[in-house]
Amino acid sequence: MEDADYAAFVEAAWHRHLRTATLLTGDRHRAEELLQDCLVKLYVRWRRVAAGDPHAYLRRMLANGNVSWWRRRRRELLTPDAPDAIDRRADPSGTPHEPHEELRRALLALPRHQRTVVVLRYVEDLTEKDTAAVLGCSVGTVKSQNARAMARLRTALRESQEVTL
Structure with missing residues (x-):
């Protein structure tokens, strides 16, 4: 029963949270990775989270996950200079x-x-x-x-x- 509830939540919330993740990351592919990673972590905690507001919990996971990813990557990736015009x-x-x-x-x-x-x-x-x-x-x-x-x-x-x- 819990798996069915979780699957229904993911199906209903996917597009909403993918939009949020895309705006946070600036990249559709990175947003999908972030959302999938957060959904895996959410599944592990589903029994506890489902009693409250899973959307709020997932939003916080997305924001924190993006910050963590950005911190790990900022030293590894060089960004090109922006063009003048x-x-x-x-x-x-x-x-x-x-x-x-x-x-x-x-x-x-x-x-x-x-x-x-x-x-x-x-x-x-x-x-x-x-x-x-x-x-x-x-x-x-x-x-x-x-x-x-x-x-x-x-x-x-x-x-x-x-x-x-």
């Missing part, structure tokens, strides 16, 4: 991007902690208090990180509009 409205083939692509790119350009706060607050629709609980920080930290992130997003989106004009 890019056309944000079209890819190299000249195909225009969807309007939400601008926002996705700006979101992925945020520092990891700011991006995590924005995803939890606006994609997962958590309160400041709940976001602080997931991240293990104070509400004030969530507020300041959110304010900085929103300022960066506004600037990035304003600049992308100027490039296209």
